[in-house]
Amino acid sequence: MENWQPLNREQALAARDFSRAGETFIDHKGQINEILYSILTPLGYHAYVSSQRLQYIEKHPIASKHKNDTPYILNNPDLVTPNYENPDTHIFYKVFNGTQLLATPVHVINEFRYIATMYEIPHIKGLKQGLISHNMFLYLRGGFKWKKWK
């Protein structure tokens, strides 16, 4: 098993794994996605990034500015939680500039995990409503003040 290490932005870009680039997978809508790269996450699995998902992210003004941060967000998130509405989906959170919280949901098909989208979110999903509690966190970066985003 590969050893995960938290990387900075430049290191995460350099650590992208292109070994399956060009291969395809079919998502939950039956659409074909072409793999660009994957990156090792702190949860021990690789998350795959497809060209279709990056094109979709590019349509969102905020997220598109952070398109190149995708490997960094996946490798070195501040927090990962399950989506309480569909716990197989993991939501990777990362704060930028201390003021902007980005959410990157990662879906799964047969243990193959891929990013779904990326968007700005005001709070950690479900925390305020008590639908997620801190003991359900899948990963918490040391020093991250998650209560600020409740």
Add this chain to the structure above:
Amino acid sequence: MEKMEIRFCGEVIEFIFGSSKRIVFGDESQPGLEIGRDKKSQKIVAFMCLDFPYLYNRILQGLKVKPISRRFSVESVDEGDTVSPICDPRVKNATLAEIVQWVWEKYYAHLAQETAMEVAA
């Protein structure tokens, strides 16, 4: 009545009906849906579902309990590589529940049928 564009990427779907340079999608206890607000004005300009095939029933049940009274006219559907104009009267001056139902039938229901057939085989 507001004009709406529907954007897909696989199982992620967005219903966009207002212009905004900065949409923030938050969980506001509307089952299955994230509520998109313009960050500056705080006006609701979009809804998003992260996993429509999985959450479709939850959205419809949620809209019965907590209805959204606005009405919409779907003008186009963006499927990533193609944007199609929509003239279907079913989604003109329609509720969000009616639009969700239409999206399911037009774009996703065949997947559930195929899965059921595979299981049966």
